[in-house]
């Protein structure tokens with residue numbers, strides 16, 4: 093833990109505004125949960141928000157699926173009972189459909205509609221969606237314009253730095269975004285062609301920040317309080333977004349928020365706390381997906397919770413080979429109980 097920052101940089105950050113206002117939405121923290129397909133579902137968002145009220149992002153949902161009202165898209169856009177503002181992320185390439193899908197999501201209770209201009213996956217890019225739209229700023233602008241005009245809630249955009257190192261056009265796209273009424277921009281500090289390689293470039297995000305007057309959020313490789321401070325300092329961004337580092341550590345966003353607000357380093361949860369956290373998360377998964385999918389979809393989360401703790405292999409072996417929710421629950425209890433004496437990891 094970066095204790096060195098508690099007095100100096102922590103104190104500096106105390107003087108900074110710790111909420112962000114996006115249109116009619118006030119977000120009480122500058123630390124957001126990233127959209128993560130297959131991960132940032134309702135159970136995970138609720139688990140993250142137990143530690144502080146953050147802006148959380150849904151998994152990316154294809155506009156065509158929303159229009160067709162597929163079962164999966166309905167599940168992905170289930171928002172009832174969640175605390176804190178939720179941005180629902182839309183992907184697609186057809187301006188009219190994107191606008192229509194956004195209207196449906198507004199009716200379902202989304203606080204913000206976020207447009208995906210960052211997904212690098214071949215299957216998405218092939219359909220001229222996600223980061224492919226950073227190569228077609230005319231179409232990207234039409235999509236943003238259509239979505240903004242279709243809803244009364246704020247519309248935001250998440251993008252990468254550009255397609256490749258030769259076309260770092262995030263500042264240009266951001267200017268167009270602000271002109272059509274986009275109210276916040278998140279930049280993942282990599283190009284599409286980098287996928288997840290190399291270190292995220294936080295300094296580049298400053299170019300976007302200098303280009304627009306709306307809030308800019310920096311994303312990529314933020315794993316702890318020290319990274320959060322360094323990223324905010326290098327990028328000049330208004331807030332940060334955290335993805336992979338929250339896996340198995342849903343408390344991370346709350347802890348970083350606390351640190352940015354008052355310089356306090358919150359102790360890591362004890363094994364007793366982690367046990368009840370994992371059990372609650374597991375129950376939420378069963379409720380959200382039903383028993384069979386709930387058990388299957390929980391496995392990765394349980395594996396992340398157990399990472400680095402003694403007996404993790406045996407624990408994973410049990411939960412990966414049962415379809416009985418009582419066996420899973422009892423394995424979670426036993427695993428954390430047998431590690432109760434470990435103070436912190």
Ligand SMILES: Cc1cc2nc3c(=O)[nH]c(=O)nc-3n(C[C@H](O)[C@H](O)[C@H](O)COP(=O)(O)O)c2cc1C
Pocket residue numbers: 126127128129130131150151152181208210211250280311312313314333334335336337
């Ligand atoms: C498994 C996984 C799923 C993702 N799904 C989405 C998504 O649906 N929409 C999106 O904009 N970005 C998605 N991303 C990208 C993340 O939101 C984020 O930009 C990226 O992981 C970098 O942040 P990090 O280093 O904090 O993880 C995904 C990333 C991962 C690893």
